[in-house]
Amino acid sequence: MKTTMFLKKTACTVTVSAALVVMSLPAQANNWRGWNIHPPGYPNTVALEAFAEGVADRTEGRVKPQVYNNAVLGDQPDAIEQTRNGALDFANFNMGPMGPIVNETNVLSLPFIFSSIEHMHDVMDGEIGQRFADALAEKDLIALSWFDSGARSLYNTKRPIQTPADVQGLKVRVMNNDLYVDMIEALGGNATPMAYGEVYQSLRTGVLDGAENNYPSFESSNHYEAAEYYSLTEHLIIPECLCIARASWEALSPEDQEIVREEAIRASQMQRDLWVEGSRKSREIVLEAGVEINEVEDKAAFQELMAPVYAGFVERNPDLEELVDAIRNSN
Structure with missing residues (x-):
């Protein structure tokens, strides 16, 4: 009996002591x-x-x-x-x-x-x-x-892009998304999904004619060393x-x-x-390196060719049509 009482008291003491230690620790x-x-x-x-x-x-x-x-x-x-x-x-x-x-x-x-x-x-x-x-x-x-x-624009090794006709026949790298493939093909180009790290060499060797990205990425990736024409289509703002x-x-x-x-x-x-x-700063760097940058005076011509891209998207996602319209009508 005495032994049992001793064990109970000891257990109680240990429990209380442990609780006090936990309470004293910082959160x-x-x-x-x-x-x-x-x-x-x-x-x-x-x-x-x-x-x-x-x-x-x-x-x-x-x-x-x-x-x-x-x-x-x-x-x-x-x-x-x-x-x-x-x-x-x-x-x-x-x-x-x-x-x-x-x-x-x-x-x-x-x-x-x-x-x-x-x-x-x-x-x-x-x-x-x-x-x-x-x-x-x-x-x-x-x-x-x-x-x-930022805004993503087209750049390439062949020519300035001023109208959709200038995209025709160009092999253009895009991110791996069907919407981006559809976008380039609607402009008459050949869309080529490709890993970002492969683009520089592909531009150098002619596997690609161009790609699309924002100023900082165009500059930091050194793509400007291979593609001397940067055209401000500003087609994607993500x-x-x-x-x-x-x-x-x-x-x-x-x-x-x-x-x-x-x-x-x-x-x-x-x-x-x-x-x-x-x-x-990136724009200044690529300009100093000799890149030719041109404004696109008639973006509406590019936008009009996106009608099939939007139609296909809405057909696949009818529940998102209202959201698309909400954004387009918000400007």
């Missing part, structure tokens, strides 16, 4: 891991790192985000899945490759869906942008703000998100959620400002 911080495809110094990278620093500072270390650059945690499709299942906590995703996961985002890859970068900002920062955020949330991605990725994993978001207190949201919006404004400056 464990949420060490968030963030995915980023870009290198250090890139506008998106600078903004993401500012986001991480701001969140850590304002939550007093309760949330400590760290950004992993250069896609070291996987390519974008893998990173999307990792963020959806909570293996990654946050990421900066382009909406182009998001289509297979969130069908609504394919609308953002329609050529000339936005009339300008400012139009894209207005749409994505408003009620229509919230509709895309809601669609992402259904797939466990919480979009808190929208980044810029936004990007700063997305949080649903599991990571819901683990936050309401107060910390507000901090994270505010820092995401601040990061978005920073990224947009840096993007403008980075684009200006």
Whole structure:
């Protein structure tokens, strides 16, 4: 009996002591891991790192985000899945490759869906942008703000592109998306889906005549060394998100959620400002290297040829026709 009483007292003492130790320990911080495809110094990278620093500072270390650059945690499709299942906590995703996961985002890859970068900002920062955020949330991605990725234009090794006729016969690299293939073929070109890392050599050897991208990518990839004509078609203006994993978001207190949201919006404004400056510098670099840049005076001629692309898209996605019209009528 005495032995039993002693064991009970000892167990009770140990339990109380353990509880006191736990209570005395500091709360464990949420060490968030963030995915980023870009290198250090890139506008998106600078903004993401500012986001991480701001969140850590304002939550007093309760949330400590760290950004992993250069896609070291996987390519974008893998990173999307990792963020959806909570293996990654946050990421900066382009909406182009998001289509297979969130069908609504394919609308953002329609050529000339936005009339300008400012139009894209207005749409994505408003009620229509919230509709895309809601669609992402259904797939466990919480979009808190929208980044810029500029306007994509055509560049090639043959000639300036001023009218759709100038595209005819050109072998043009596009991202792996049927909408982009349809876009080039509607202009009379030969669309060639290809990995980004293969484009430079393909331009050099003549496997490709051209490709399409924004100023910073055209410059940083050194494609300007092979393609001397850059024509401002500005056919694609695709936004990007700063997305949080649903599991990571819901683990936050309401107060910390507000901090994270505010820092995401601040990061978005920073990224947009840096993007403008980075684009200006890239343009200067390629001009100094001898690239011929031309404005496209009649974009309507290009836009009119996109009618079959839109018709095919709506036929395949009748539920998205209203969303397409909402964006086109919002300008």
